[in-house]
Amino acid sequence: xxxxxxxxxxxxxxxxxxxxxxxxxxxxxxxxxxxxxxxxxxxxxxxxxxxxxxxxxxxxxxxxxxxxxxxxxxxxxxxxxxxxxxxxxxxxxxxxxxxxxx
Numbered sequence: 001x002x003x004x005x006x007x008x009x010x011x012x013x014x015x016x017x018x019x020x021x022x023x024x025x026x027x028x029x030x031x032x033x034x035x036x037x038x039x040x041x042x043x044x045x046x047x048x049x050x051x052x053x054x055x056x057x058x059x060x061x062x063x064x065x066x067x068x069x070x071x072x073x074x075x076x077x078x079x080x081x082x083x084x085x086x087x088x089x090x091x092x093x094x095x096x097x098x099x100x101x102x
Contacts, residue, residue: 005030011025020080020089022059034059037082049080057082 003022004014006029006037007097017023017033024034040061042048044092050056059067070076070084 001026003035003036018047019065020049024059037061037063038080040064051079052077053084055084 001014004016005017005023006013015030017030017036020036020039021033022036023032023047025032035041037059038056039047039049040056040063042064048064049099053070055070055076056066056068060065073087074084075087076084
């Protein structure tokens with residue numbers, strides 16, 4: 001399955017790519033593990049997780065600029081994510097009508 005490869009051709013055991021990596025197709029070798037969504041290829045050609053409050057929705061991204069900031073009313077509390085999550089925004093009035101001073 002995606003995210004795995006075979007060490008030895010013909011065996012039935014798949015090995016997972018390193019953390020933050022995936023494969024683009026089935027039946028691959030370890031050399032075909034690439035940076036997964038939520039990660040990017042850094043200047044030393046390693047996969048690095050996108051920082052908190054950013055995301056990267058695509059595999060094979062290159063550079064920290066691939067990590068996009070979360071948009072208004074969304075956030076991402078974890079590193080290495082492919083999407084941001086909605087904030088729970090309380091839209092109730094700051095002061096209720098009954099407590100207003102007249």
